Amino acid sequence: MTLDTTRLRDLAVSDGGFVFDPVTGQTFTVNDTGLFALRALKDAQRVDDIAASLASVFEVDGSEDIARDLDGFVSRLREQGLVR
Amino acid sequence: MMHAIDATIAVTGVNATDNPAPGVAVARALRHEPAFAGRVIGLGYEALDPGFYAPGLLDGGAILPYPSHGRAAFFERVKELQKVFGLEALLPTLDSELRSVARLESDLAAIGIRTFVPALDTIERASKPQLHRLADGARIRVPDSETVAAPDGLEKLVRRFGLPLVVKGLYYGAQIVHSEADALAAFHYFAATWGVPVIVQRFIDGIEFNVAALGDGTGRMRGAVAMRKLALTDKGKGWSGVTVDNPDLMTLAESVVGALSWRGPLEVEVLSEQGGDMWVIEINPRFPAWIYLAAGAGQNLPYVCALLALGLPTPRELPPYRVGTMFVRISLDQIADLDTFAQLSASGVLEMRQETPA
Numbered sequence: 001m002t003l004d005t006t007r008l009r010d011l012a013v014s015d016g017g018f019v020f021d022p023v024t025g026q027t028f029t030v031n032d033t034g035l036f037a038l039r040a041l042k043d044a045q046r047v048d049d050i051a052a053s054l055a056s057v058f059e060v061d062g063s064e065d066i067a068r069d070l071d072g073f074v075s076r077l078r079e080q081g082l083v084r
Numbered sequence: 085m086m087h088a089i090d091a092t093i094a095v096t097g098v099n100a101t102d103n104p105a106p107g108v109a110v111a112r113a114l115r116h117e118p119a120f121a122g123r124v125i126g127l128g129y130e131a132l133d134p135g136f137y138a139p140g141l142l143d144g145g146a147i148l149p150y151p152s153h154g155r156a157a158f159f160e161r162v163k164e165l166q167k168v169f170g171l172e173a174l175l176p177t178l179d180s181e182l183r184s185v186a187r188l189e190s191d192l193a194a195i196g197i198r199t200f201v202p203a204l205d206t207i208e209r210a211s212k213p214q215l216h217r218l219a220d221g222a223r224i225r226v227p228d229s230e231t232v233a234a235p236d237g238l239e240k241l242v243r244r245f246g247l248p249l250v251v252k253g254l255y256y257g258a259q260i261v262h263s264e265a266d267a268l269a270a271f272h273y274f275a276a277t278w279g280v281p282v283i284v285q286r287f288i289d290g291i292e293f294n295v296a297a298l299g300d301g302t303g304r305m306r307g308a309v310a311m312r313k314l315a316l317t318d319k320g321k322g323w324s325g326v327t328v329d330n331p332d333l334m335t336l337a338e339s340v341v342g343a344l345s346w347r348g349p350l351e352v353e354v355l356s357e358q359g360g361d362m363w364v365i366e367i368n369p370r371f372p373a374w375i376y377l378a379a380g381a382g383q384n385l386p387y388v389c390a391l392l393a394l395g396l397p398t399p400r401e402l403p404p405y406r407v408g409t410m411f412v413r414i415s416l417d418q419i420a421d422l423d424t425f426a427q428l429s430a431s432g433v434l435e436m437r438q439e440t441p442a
Contacts, residue, residue, distance in 0.1 A: 012408060022407045024291060024356075025312025025328040081358070 098135025299346030
């Protein structure tokens with residue numbers, strides 16, 4: 001899946017998972033896996049690759065669960081107008 | 085580096101309550117600038133206006149006659165205060181004062197008090213009842229709106245705009261209403277509070293942004309700071325906010341300033357729809373109550389306004405403001421000297437004691 005993640009580059013993301021969108025003033029927090037995914041999306045990595053990295057880095061079994069959760073995360077970002 | 089100010093400046097609207105006037109924020113912004121070596125005289129309408137009691141904020145204060153007493157009474161009072169304090173500039177911060185000050189500009193200048201406010205015609209063209217007419221000339225989007233002088237006009241507008249819609253007072257306040265009955269109640273409330281007409285505006289579902297700006301009267305915007313409110317009071321006033329970086333907001337403010345050759349401070353209230361369309365819902369011809377955020381974020385618009393009022397040099401370009409700078413208001417109890425209250429109550433003039441160097 002290819003996403004337009006240009007808007008994500010605007011985001012200020014702290015190591016603690018606090019995210020500030022300087023264009024809209026919106027703030028939100030993400031957990032460790034969300035932070036990992038968000039940074040990977042900012043780097044324009046493919047969603048499939050991010051799912052594989054998440055499984056590896058966080059030592060999680062069940063690639064379908066990861067893919068589903070990642071899809072949900074991307075959908076939330078899309079709702080906020082941060083990915084297209 | 086800003087040019088120094090060594091002048092006595094009067095700032096109105098020091099009633100920093102839960103629905104604060106901008107005066108305290110403007111006074112703080114002046115004091116915030118290292119080049120400020122002047123005096124700030126706070127002007128209010130009640131002896132208990134909280135700004136009079138803020139430690140280190142003012143060098144003096146005075147009570148003004150209410151705007152309902154008319155322009156002549158206002159001018160006479162300012163003349164008296166000029167003799168007491170040696171006022172050299174007046175920065176009005178309340179909507180209810182702006183028309184009087186704009187009309188009195190040359191009279192005030194004649195007694196040595198300079199201002200930097202929008203022309204009367206500009207204030208009228210940007211006013212709530214006339215805002216929708218500005219859309220074409222300024223190339224901005226303004227929600228459809230109509231003025232209503234009697235409640236029987238509401239039914240037609242409910243049909244035309246649909247529900248919900250927004251009912252606004254002539255000077256202050258807005259309510260989103262979801263039924264014709266609520267619209268009627270809001271009409272009566274605003275008509276009783278601020279008089280008629282009442283403004284009825286199509287509802288726009290979007291995120292609100294506010295831009296504080298300063299025009300120099302030639303059509304050039306000297307500076308602007310955009311902010312999104314993060315927390316509201318039950319009256320809908322911003323209790324916390326954060327500066328944002330959105331070029332569309334700056335373009336919008338520039339369009340308003342350019343179209344009206346705006347002179348002085350203004351606040352543009354904007355709604356941004358999900359699809360990105362931006363609507364100007366209100367233009368206030370003064371600084372907002374949150375204006376200290378502009379100074380705190382690196383763009384001291386009140387100080388530049390004071391420089392312009394005094395005819396002093398201003399920087400060619402103001403520095404960009406820091407995006408992500410927040411303000412968070414706080415309610416706290418100031419310990420006050422009874423003498424402050426006594427002076428303001430008895431004579432309407434507060435003369436601060438100068439501290440003697442040790």
